[in-house]
Amino acid sequence: MEDASYNAESIQVLEGLQAVRKRPGMYIGSTDSRGLHHLVYEIVDNSIDEVMGGYCTHIDISINQDGSVTVVDDGRGIPTGLVPKYERPAVEMVLTVLHAGGKFDRKSYKVSGGLHGVGMSVVNALSEWFEVKVRRDGKEHFLRCERGTVTVPLKELGPAEGSGTTITFMPDSQIFETLLFEYDVLAEKFKDLAYLNKTVSITFKDVKADHQDRFHFEGGIVEFVEDLNHNKARLHEKPIYLLAEKDNVIVEFAMQYTDAYAENIYSFVNNINTAEGGTHMVGLRSALTRAMNDYAKDNNFLKGGIDSLSGDDVREGLTAILSIKVPEPQFEGQTKTKLGNSEIKGIVDSAVFEKLAEFLLENPKVATICIERAILAAQAREAARKARDLTRRKGILESAALPGKLADCSNRDPAKSEIYIVEGNSAGGSAKMGRNREFQAILPLRGKILNVEKARMDKILKNQEVHNLITAIGANVGPDCDASKARYHQIIMMTDADVDGAHIRTLLLTLFYRYMRPLIDAGYIYIAQPPLYKVSKGNKEAYVYDDEALTKVLAEMGKNVSLQRYKGLGEMNPKQLWETTMDPETRTLRKVTIDDAMKADEMFTILMGDEVEPRREFIMSHANEVVNLDI
Numbered sequence: 369m370e371d372a373s374y375n376a377e378s379i380q381v382l383e384g385l386q387a388v389r390k391r392p393g394m395y396i397g398s399t400d401s402r403g404l405h406h407l408v409y410e411i412v413d414n415s416i417d418e419v420m421g422g423y424c425t426h427i428d429i430s431i432n433q434d435g436s437v438t439v440v441d442d443g444r445g446i447p448t449g450l451v452p453k454y455e456r457p458a459v460e461m462v463l464t465v466l467h468a469g470g471k472f473d474r475k476s477y478k479v480s481g482g483l484h485g486v487g488m489s490v491v492n493a494l495s496e497w498f499e500v501k502v503r504r505d506g507k508e509h510f511l512r513c514e515r516g517t518v519t520v521p522l523k524e525l526g527p528a529e530g531s532g533t534t535i536t537f538m539p540d541s542q543i544f545e546t547l548l549f550e551y552d553v554l555a556e557k558f559k560d561l562a563y564l565n566k567t568v569s570i571t572f573k574d575v576k577a578d579h580q581d582r583f584h585f586e587g588g589i590v591e592f593v594e595d596l597n598h599n600k601a602r603l604h605e606k607p608i609y610l611l612a613e614k615d616n617v618i619v620e621f622a623m624q625y626t627d628a629y630a631e632n633i634y635s636f637v638n639n640i641n642t643a644e645g646g647t648h649m650v651g652l653r654s655a656l657t658r659a660m661n662d663y664a665k666d667n668n669f670l671k672g673g674i675d676s677l678s679g680d681d682v683r684e685g686l687t688a689i690l691s692i693k694v695p696e697p698q699f700e701g702q703t704k705t706k707l708g709n710s711e712i713k714g715i716v717d718s719a720v721f722e723k724l725a726e727f728l729l730e731n732p733k734v735a736t737i738c739i740e741r742a743i744l745a746a747q748a749r750e751a752a753r754k755a756r757d758l759t760r761r762k763g764i765l766e767s768a769a770l771p772g773k774l775a776d777c778s779n780r781d782p783a784k785s786e787i788y789i790v791e792g793n794s795a796g797g798s799a800k801m802g803r804n805r806e807f808q809a810i811l812p813l814r815g816k817i818l819n820v821e822k823a824r825m826d827k828i829l830k831n832q833e834v835h836n837l838i839t840a841i842g843a844n845v846g847p848d849c850d851a852s853k854a855r856y857h858q859i860i861m862m863t864d865a866d867v868d869g870a871h872i873r874t875l876l877l878t879l880f881y882r883y884m885r886p887l888i889d890a891g892y893i894y895i896a897q898p899p900l901y902k903v904s905k906g907n908k909e910a911y912v913y914d915d916e917a918l919t920k921v922l923a924e925m926g927k928n929v930s931l932q933r934y935k936g937l938g939e940m941n942p943k944q945l946w947e948t949t950m951d952p953e954t955r956t957l958r959k960v961t962i963d964d965a966m967k968a969d970e971m972f973t974i975l976m977g978d979e980v981e982p983r984r985e986f987i988m989s990h991a992n993e994v995v996n997l998d999i
């Protein structure tokens with residue numbers, strides 16, 4: 369009887385993990401680079417769970433020489449004892465039973481829903497091999513699986529001190545399109561985790577590149593906000609910090625005003641970056657607006673034509689982190705990064721409202737600074753509205769007035785139309801001649817456009833180059849920006865591979881980030897990738913797009929090659945520009961993410977802002993890599 373149930377169970381196990389291998393996308397979203405990185409998050413997430421429970425303080429992650437990944441933690445260690453009903457070690461079940469959940473599910477704040485929290489068994493199923501070492505009860509244990517099947521059953525290796533878990537896995541090349549881990553992508557995630565869980569210290573190492581980082585932030589999300597504002601002019605010394613628990617939901621919030629115009633609010637649910645927002649953000653925005661308005665009214669700040677503060681007024685120049693822990697989150701949206709639970713709106717709203725109102729009452733100095741900042745925003749917005757009304761009336765932003773410099777495409781279907789924003793008139797000329805005019809429009813931009821950092825919306829609208837850009841795209845700017853009105857669904861920045869090019873790209877990205885964000889959210893913004901070199905030998909020619917590839921190509925082509933370095937787009941004739949950078953069949957485009965744009969914004973602040981010291985520092989430390997100045 370016992371045997372029969374064991375066998376039945378093993379068959380189920382096999383079928384379970386087999387299902388994962390058959391349809392990996394259902395469990396990890398995709399089998400591309402994103403899915404690959406997801407494997408690491410899944411493992412680290414389990415260690416973070418030990419951190420949240422107060423059992424673990426160190427996590428060490430490494431990308432090994434052979435491309436496998438190791439995650440070591442000093443948590444309690446995955447239990448190794450036999451599970452009564454199944455007579456199998458708990459650790460084996462955690463790794464081989466899909467959603468072993470249930471009694472092994474120690475998680476109080478799940479990361480379930482879509483891509484998150486699928487369990488370690490999914491990582492095991494999608495790994496060529498997967499090894500776990502557990503230190504517990506004075507001993508070290510070992511278990512190995514291959515493609516989800518146990519090949520070395522749990523065994524004791526010897527005595528061990530302390531407790532913890534070490535997992536090493538090799539993603540399966542039969543499953544994944546790429547096995548290449550991107551250090552920066554992973555590092556960014558680990559850094560966020562360290563900010564969000566201030567008790568943990570995370571080290572991250574790329575063995576091959578001999579590169580290592582350590583992330584530990586005693587200040588938690590307060591330090592997160594301070595670091596985000598590092599290069600900005602801060603209006604009050606310490607970020608405001610709030611912590612509350614309501615209906616089993618933990619709400620943590622830190623905020624600080626700067627003199628910048630953009631708002632920078634990031635939100636996390638159970639440590640997952642909710643880039644698409646959701647009910648918690650709705651609750652937060654409502655609480656912020658209400659608490660600030662109440663305080664402003666009660667203390668007679670509202671006068672001189674401003675009778676209330678809008679949400680935008682209250683958030684202008686605000687940098688903030690919202691981190692909440694929810695027992696059963698529902699993630700929605702395209703990338704499963706939008707919180708759907710309807711009850712969370714009210715919970716976050718009342719938690720933040722109460723705590724913030726209390727803070728403002730108790731800290732009148734800081735409160736005054738915050739309120740005055742919002743009132744300034746309200747006044748500027750009123751002025752901008754008037755300016756906008758004026759330009760509207762003149763019909764400047766109407767599509768009838770497409771800029772003269774725009775070489776439009778003949779196609780009128782935005783989904784099939786592209787616009788190349790090209791730096792410089794000469795490159796613009798090549799692009800116009802080289803393009804496919806059916807679906808490719810060209811807008812040349814002249815030199816440095818303008819310094820958006822120091823200008824307000826009303827000034828920006830008056831700049832001719834920006835004006836051309838806005839009217840050509842047709843989706844308007846600021847609060848009126850509407851991606852569904854865009855005349856092109858591919859808006860491609862094409863700039864030189866030099867400092868000026870990088871600069872203009874940063875500037876454009878900042879403009880999009882601050883004033884046309886819906887276009888980024890819609891996935892309409894791209895960066896063209898022109899080649900850096902042309903290598904030729906006899907009548908053989910190769911275009912090369914980065915230095916790594918150059919080494920390869922030079923080795924392949926051997927001696928007596930001639931090497932041309934492209935400094936500007938203008939050095940290519942129309943045909944070359946088409947072949948290397950514009951032909952949809954052969955070109956590479958880089959889609960701009962919010963993250964990219966945010967980084968550009970950060971860099972822009974440094975390069976253009978009023979704070980001289982960070983700019984000097986930045987330019988000094990990047991002097992040798994200016995070509996890579998972009999994101």
Ligand code: 0RA
Pocket residue numbers: 411414415418441443444445446447462472473474533
């Ligand atoms: C199940 C139960 C317990 C801990 C763990 C799993 C656990 C899993 C992982 C994965 C990576 N590191 C981990 N550390 C712990 C609770 C054990 C107990 O009650 O002692």
